[in-house]
Amino acid sequence: MPYAGVGRFRLYYEIEGDGQTVVLLHAVGLDLTCWEAQVEALAPRFRVLRVDLRGHGRSDVPPPPYTLEGFAEDVHGLLGALQLAPAHVIGFSLGGMVAQLLALDYPKAVRSLVLADTNSALPPEARPAMVERGEAAKRGGMSAVVDITLARWFTPGFLGADVVAQCRERLLADDVEAWAASWRAISELNTEPRLPEIRVPTLVITGENDVAAPIARAQAMAALIPGARLEIVAGAPHMAPLEQPALFNTAVLAFLQTASAEA
Numbered sequence: 001m002p003y004a005g006v007g008r009f010r011l012y013y014e015i016e017g018d019g020q021t022v023v024l025l026h027a028v029g030l031d032l033t034c035w036e037a038q039v040e041a042l043a044p045r046f047r048v049l050r051v052d053l054r055g056h057g058r059s060d061v062p063p064p065p066y067t068l069e070g071f072a073e074d075v076h077g078l079l080g081a082l083q084l085a086p087a088h089v090i091g092f093s094l095g096g097m098v099a100q101l102l103a104l105d106y107p108k109a110v111r112s113l114v115l116a117d118t119n120s121a122l123p124p125e126a127r128p129a130m131v132e133r134g135e136a137a138k139r140g141g142m143s144a145v146v147d148i149t150l151a152r153w154f155t156p157g158f159l160g161a162d163v164v165a166q167c168r169e170r171l172l173a174d175d176v177e178a179w180a181a182s183w184r185a186i187s188e189l190n191t192e193p194r195l196p197e198i199r200v201p202t203l204v205i206t207g208e209n210d211v212a213a214p215i216a217r218a219q220a221m222a223a224l225i226p227g228a229r230l231e232i233v234a235g236a237p238h239m240a241p242l243e244q245p246a247l248f249n250t251a252v253l254a255f256l257q258t259a260s261a262e263a
Contacts, residue, residue, distance in 0.1 A: 012057060
C-alpha cells in the first residue's frame with residue numbers, strides 16, 4: 001500500500017502518469033477518490049499525486065488538534081519523502097486553504113497553484129458556525145450532518161447522481177473526531193493578509209452558484225495574489241470539480257499547460 005510516514009503518522013497517496021507533478025488536495029470529509037474525473041484528464045500529461053489528508057480516507061487519524069498549517073506541513077513532508085517537489089498544487093475547498101499555506105510557508109515546493117472553491121478569510125460570525133459543524137457530528141454522528149452538508153455542496157437537481165452517493169458513503173464512514181478537528185482548523189482560516197506574498201502562477205476558480213465560497217470571495221483572492229487569473233464555472237455549486245468536471249477540467253488544463261511551459 002502506498003503510505004509515507006509524516007511525523008508520527010502515515011499519509012495514504014496514489015500516483016498516476018508521468019511528467020511534472022500535480023498534487024490534488026481534497027475537500028473536508030472527502031478523500032482522494034473524489035478526484036477521479038480530474039485524474040482522467042490530467043494523467044495523460046502530468047504525474048498526478050493524490051493524497052488523503054490526515055484524518056481522512058486511508059491516512060492515519062492522529063489525535064486533535066489539527067491546524068491548516070499542520071495539513072500543509074504534512075503535504076510538504078510527503079513531497080519531500082517522494083522527492084516530487086516542486087509541484088503544481090490543486091486545492092479544493094479545505095484543500096485550497098492547505099494549498100495557500102503550502103505556497104506561503106514552503107514556496108520552493110510549489111510551481112503553481114489552483115485554488116478551487118475555497119476561501120482565504122472568514123467573517124467573525126462564521127467562525128463559530130464552522131466549529132459547530134464539527135460539534136454537531138460529535139453529538140449525533142456523521143448521519144446528523146450528512147444531508148445538510150450535501151445540500152450545501154451540490155445543486156438540488158444533482159443530488160441523485162452517483163458521485164453524490166459516493167460522497168455520502170465517504171462522509172458516513174468518516175471519523176467524527178477528525179471531522180470535528182478539521183472544521184475547527186477551518187474556523188481559524190486567515191491567509192488573506194499574506195496572499196500578496198504568493199509568487200507562483202495562480203488560478204482562482206469557483207462555481208457560479210457556490211454558496212460556501214462565493215464569487216465575491218474568489219474575486220478578492222484573485223485581486224490580492226499577483227498576476228492571478230479568475231475563472232467562474234458556469235452553473236456549478238461548491239462541488240464544481242464533481243458536478244461540472246468537464247468545465248472545471250478544461251479551465252484547469254489550460255492553466256496548467258501554460259504554467260508548466262513557464263516552469
